[in-house]
Amino acid sequence: RSSSSSRHWSLSDFDIGRILGKGKFGRAYLAREKNTGFICALKVMFKAELQESKIEKQLRREVEIQTHLRHPHILRLYGYFHDEKRVYLILEYASEGEMYKLLQKQKTFSEPVAAKYIAQMASALEYLHAKHVIHRDIKPENLLLNANGDLKIADFGWSVHAPNSRRRTLCGTLDYLPPEMVEGRDHNASVDLWSLGVLMYEFLVGVPPFEDINSHKATYRRIAKVDLHVPPYVSRHASDLITRLLQYDGADRLPLDEVLKHPWILKHIPNPR
């Protein structure tokens, strides 16, 4: 019996269901493998579009990295295949969809709910960093939720093997990027610690800490200055953890094993991991 990722798949192996969502390049569909009835998400991308945007190499790296990852809070990539016009990724199905939409609907999460997600993130990042993989694009848009309401890190399009000096121009929001990346300097796994702090702040406050809706430049300046203001309604322990992650120098950011032992996490999650 060949493992799912080495087997040669084709579109005729699947019944295709409803569309799950559209991304920049990808459309994801609910799908069922015909022989086993296994439910998955099939992400379909057009080769022409991938070539135009020159992200073929990034996609191959994403696939190479994600196929080898096995963690309860990292979305599984079971395999992939391509035909003349399209590339297909066979992904774990996350039935509760995007964290981003849940946060938008609820505005903020309670501290116990936020602590559950931050503990799941810390555990997944600990696993990634042990494999010298940095995600570099942690944000609510790239987190999915499964039927149990558990978080799944998706979208490894920006992940690389650490350490790294980015070559590709950044696109999308700056909100989650640490000073060393907005300043184009070398960076390492501690960039994910910064993003974890930004994510925690956004879960509790409803907006990212350095957002300036008027200008990129203003956001850039606020990040570089670590211009952080935690509102008074955020508990002392939560505010302490956010501050320990949003440190200018990557070496000063609280390591993941300390995050998982922080009083704010232990208060809500007795045995994290």
Ligand SMILES: Nc1ncnc2c1ncn2[C@@H]1O[C@H](COP(=O)(O)OP(=O)(O)OP(=O)(O)O)[C@@H](O)[C@H]1O
């Ligand atoms: N495994 C999955 N389970 C459930 N829904 C999914 C899954 N993968 C993708 N989706 C849905 O499809 C949408 C588009 O997929 P995805 O974000 O991976 O495309 P993309 O090309 O990365 O787009 P972008 O880069 O803009 O996020 C997601 O926002 C999500 O709503």
Ligand SMILES: O=C(O)c1cc(-c2cccc(F)c2)nc2ccccc12
């Ligand atoms: O025609 C190809 O050989 C091809 C293969 C793949 C590909 C193959 C496996 C994994 C993966 F992520 C991507 N991506 C492409 C993107 C643009 C144009 C052509 C291709």
Ligand SMILES: [Mg+2]
């Ligand atoms: Mg996406």
